[in-house]
Amino acid sequence: MDPHRRDPPPPFWRSRHSIAWVVLAAVATWFLWAEHRAHLLGALPYLILLLCPLMHVFMHRGHHGHRHRDGPSHRDADDEGKRP
Secondary structure, eight states: OOTTOOOOOOOGGGSHHHHHHHHHHHHHHHHHHHHHHHHHHHHHHHHHHHHHHHHHHHHTTTTTTTOOOSSOOHHHHHHGGGOO
């Protein structure tokens, strides 16, 4: 072995510092949940209602929003043969 050769440092997620930060974050999350559970669960119905407009915006991506086409709509094409 070469005494001057250094192995590369471990990735951040395997270092002692990252493990300490993960443990600290887990403990802080537990205490926040334990102390503020009533506040968080009390706001849950309002958060669900606020999700509705957000979902509406993102769900309209599939059919290009509310843009109208220049040509006749499908309903007009179906009704042409039925009108006198």
